[in-house]
Each structure stands twice: as structure tokens, then as C-alpha cells.
Amino acid sequence: MPSKPDLSRQTPPTHLVRWQSRIYAIVGLSILLIVIAALATTVGSVKIPFLTTCQVLISKLPFYYATPVWPSGVETIILEIRLPRVILAGLVGAALATAGATYQGLFRNPLADPYLIGVAQGASLGAVIGFLLPTTWHGMGVGVVPLFAFVGAIVSTAIVYGLARVGKTLPVTTLILAGVALGALLGSIVSYLIISSGEKMHGIIFWLMGSFSLSQWTDVKLVLPYVVVGIAVILLYARPLNVMQLDEEQAQQLGINVERLKLVLLAAATLITAAAVSFVGTIGFVGIIIPHAVRLVWGADHRFLLPLSVLSGAIFLILADLIARTAQAPTEIPIGVITAICGAPFFLYLLRRRKKVIF
Amino acid sequence: MIKIEVQDICLGYSRKEVLKGVTFQVMPGEMVGLIGPNGCGKSTIIRALTRIISPYRGRILLDGKDIASIPRQELARMLGVVPQMPLLPSAFTAFEVVLMGRNPHLGLFDHESQRELDIVWYAMERTMTQHLARRRVGELSGGEIQCLLIARVLTQETKAILMDEPTANLDIGRQVEILNLIKNLCRENNLAVLAALHDLNLASQYCGRLVLINNGRVHAQGTPSEVITNRNIKEVYGAESCVYTHPANGLPAVLVNPGNGRASNLRKVMERDEV
Secondary structure: OOOOOOHHHOOOOHHHHOHHHHHHHHHHHHHHHHHHHHHHHHOOOOOOOHHHHHHHHHHOOOOOOOOOOOOHHHHHHHHHHHHHHHHHHHHHHHHHHHHHHHHHHHHOOOOOOOOOOOHHHHHHHHHHHHHHOOOOOEEOOEEHHHHHHHHHHHHHHHHHHHHHOEOOEOOHHHHHHHHHHHHHHHHHHHHHHHHOOHHHHHHHHHHHHOOOOOOOHHHHHHHHHHHHHHHHHHHHOHHHHHHHOOOHHHHHHOOOOHHHHHHHHHHHHHHHHHHHHHHHOOOOOHHHHHHHHHHHHHOOOHHHHHHHHHHHHHHHHHHHHHHHHHOOOOOOOOHHHHHHHHHHHHHHHHHHHOOOOOO | OOOEEEEEEEEEEOOEEEEEEEEEEEOOOOEEEEEOOOOOOHHHHHHHHOOOOOOOEEEEEEOOEEHHHOOHHHHHHHEEEEOOOOOOOOOOEHHHHHHHHHHHHOOOOOOOOHHHHHHHHHHHHHOOOHHHOOOEHHHOOHHHHHHHHHHHHHHOOOOEEEEEOOOOOOOHHHHHHHHHHHHHHHHHHOOEEEEEOOOHHHHHHHOOEEEEEEOOEEEEEEOHHHHOOHHHHHHHHOOOEEEEEOOOOOOEEEEEOOOOOOHHHHHHHHHHHOO
């Protein structure tokens, strides 16, 4: 038993754990995220120099005072129109990528994405009902559509969870099957409601494909706490999630309370997905592709896969939204179209370049 | 030091009763072999000992405490397992898989320090797996994986170890290496070791005591000479065999007998050659 080994001569080569290069990746991606976010704030229908954008943004940092040398209109465009949109895109991208990585890890299934167990269909049904209600009620800054979408997402996942539970355990395969079945059911109801929705059809379809065009600070304030807390919880469980990659029996024998882990991670991942989706619609592709791309480049260890997915997801969706609003200006392209058009070729390139086991 | 006590456990899967009152003990510093035919309940006993399934009668004591009352993480610090042909995530490196053995010792807010890495590296040295450290486990052979699993259980630093067919995928040289290693660890650190083994000869050579399971009951238990007898093998396995004494150490050794009536011939040949 290696309880009292002569450790002086037993030091493993540090490159074995590949920690250093991954920590560099985290730092590098964080810097890239800030640069991309600033860049995305600069670009738009009104031309604002990059330097001015940086000055405006920096002037808003705490403990920093600068005399404005720019027109107040510029400040409004940057702070009230573009910045909330960029931040919301970053939050949603981070949330979807992290939730995707979590579901893939938890289910040990490379095809899992944040919408696998009914979140998207529940949110869509809620949103469609919200659209069809003859009311424009607003409470605490939430419109009826996001509220219903959020409730729909949570309720449908809770139903799937309840259906899949066997006694005190939650078999993962049953959970996925229940999710797919309920998703199909809700999806068909959504389709029916759409074709009978009349002139509201365009708005509904636009919502389903996802858009950041209506982003405001109130949205950011509502989404932020869910996403931050949810991601923090998930990051905390990165090491147990690694051990879960063995199988449930081994994970238990290595001291993991598997059922509690599943419950905590499912709740956290579902919550951040629901919060993200309810304001901007069911944006596809981010949640399944970003985690795999990160895995291809940096390996499958969740302690790095998760934080790197947070950063990559945010960067990816900020860029996708930038393209969505500028490529065909003044018309906006639904962001779900962009994520697939830009993301798929990039992912296929990664897949071909590194022909190795990634999952 | 930990003593494993299995007291009269009965358990089953849905309708089928698998264990029907099994009682035995493993003392510290002792290596006990669990033998018996396929489907007799060996693996079920190991699963019961790690609380994957709970007996509906009887109890299992670890260090005098009922395992039903021990939290999982604490249980994993007392009792380590080498599973049989487990699923491993093929994209992880060998080093990362062995490092998972430290999980029971780390809380939610801890991270692996240099100490954990050193423990892993030392365990990999003892199991001769250091050269595999950077390889992905999906590329490794069954024997290499078996050695990694033993390295993993060593990094768990438990006082009791359960093994389900630890030598199943190994060639004869590796079988001896691994069992020697386990035997030495058991003796040096007073570990309680319970190994489910198919190979009666290995069980006889390495285990101080054997528990022979048949049909969910203990058919016989005691020293190898008491358990491995022609009569027991006939009764439990339904196979004709010849039990001899090993020429080097006097422990029982089993030779199978392929056809009817040849056992006596074989015995005559062995006696003539004074093997």
C-alpha cells in the first residue's frame, strides 16, 4: 500500500497531467472572450471606432473616471443596445455549451445535448402558448413569452424525471427515452399550434430559431443569476463527473453518491438551459458541438472540459450573433441558422484533423 | 486494520434469490479466496460488500460497523474494489484513470495536490504500469487494464480490498506477478483481501483460506487442503478431477479429467513419476 512511500524519488513527470497547457488555454480563451466581446460591441449598423468603444467600456468600470470625449448617442448605442445583446449572447452560449457537456458526461452519451430530455420542447410549447395568449402582460420586466417558456422547460423536464424514476434510482437510458418520447409529443403539439396560429406564425418561428434582437439589460439581469449559479455548481462537480465516466457501479465503489450527483447536475444543467432558452429561443447546435470541439482539442477531463466549454460557448455565440445581425443588415438572420452553418464545417474540420478517440 | 464480516446474508435480483444465507469472515492480513462455479453468487457477494445491492436479510460488518450505515465516500476509504472487465472511458489516459482512485479522499472543494500525484505514480510503479501513463485506456490490452485497476485500488489506500477475477485477463507470468504483489501488500499492511477466483490452482497457492460457494450457499470453507478435494469439486462443479499435492509446497493442485474413467489412470501415472 503506498501509504508511506519514499516520495522523494517518486515524483511523476508533470507533463502527465497536462495541467499547464490547459490552464494556459483557460487564460487565453478568457482574454479572447473579452476581445471578441469588445469587437462585437464595435461592429454594427452605426460605425463606431474600436478605440472609442474601448474608452466607453473602460469608463464604466468601477473606480475609474474619464471625461467623455464622445457623443452621448454613441454611448447609448454601445451601452444600451449592443452591450446587453453581446453579454446575453455570451451568457446563453456559455449556458448551452456547459449544459451540453454536463448532459454528455452524465449520460456517457456523445449525442446528448441540452435539449435531450425535453427542455427545448417544453420551452417551445410554453413560448407558443405565450404568443397565442391575447395578452401583453408584463411583470418585473418579464414578458409572458419568456415566463411561459421557462415554466414549460422546467415542468417538462420534471415530468420526464418523474416518469423515468424507478424507486430510488434514475436509470439514464430510461431518462433519455422518456425525454425523447415526451419531446416528440410536445413537439407535435407545438407544430399543431404553429399552423393554427395565423398571423402570429412568423414571430413564433423566429423565436423557435432563436434571436437576440430584443435583448435588454433586464433580460441579462434575469438570466445572469441562474447561469452563474448553475455553472458554478456544475464546475464544482467536475471531478465526480470524471469518475462517473467509468460506470455507475465503479463510481459508487469510488465513493460517489451517484443518485445525488445525477439529481444535482440534472437540476443545474436544466435550470441554466431553461433560463437561457426562455429569452432567446431554442438555439441549436451550440450545446452539442462546442463540448465536442473542446474535447477534440484539449481532452476529455471535465475539470478542463467544463470551464473551456463555458468560454468557447460564449465566444462562439457572440460571434454567431455578430454574423446574424451584420451579414444581411438591416435584416436579421435567425441565429440558429448561423450556428449550424458556421459551426458544422468547423467541427467537421476538427473531426477530420484529429482522428482519435474523443469520447 | 479492518475485519470483514459477512453474517448470514440473503439477497436476490427481482425474483431470483441469489444468496441464501452466506456467512464468512476475512481477517486483517489475510487473503481469502472466493471460489465456485459460474453464476454461484461470487460477484453478487462483492457487489453486496460495496453496497451496490443490499441484502434483505443478514448484515455485513466492516470494522464492526454495518456497511448500510456507512456513507459512500467513507466506505470507499475503507474498502477498495478491482472490478471484473469494467467499462473505462476510452478517451481518458491511464494516469487519469488511476488518479480517480483518489476521489474518496477528496472533498468537493479539494483538488489533486502533488501528494495525490505522487501516490498515483508510486502505485503505477508497483504495478509496472508507469510506461502506460500517457496512453489512452481505449488503446490498452485487457492485461494492461487489469494492472491499472490494481494500481487504482492501491491509490485508494484502503485497509480492505475486494477483487473480482483479478487475474482473468492475464498471462501466467502476469498472474503470478500480480498475485505476488497483492499477497505482499496484504501481509505488509495487514490488509483484509477477498478475491473471487476462477482458477482453483491460483486460489490454492495464494489464499490462506478459501470459501467455496455453490447455489448461493457456502459449500465449504477452510484451508485450501480442506476445501479443494475431489469430493467437493465433484459435488460443486460436477467435474471429474484429480487433486494432487503441489510438489514444492504441499498445497492442493487440481488437474481436470476430460473423459470418464481416466482419473485413476492419470493418478497412476502421476504416482509413478512421483511428481
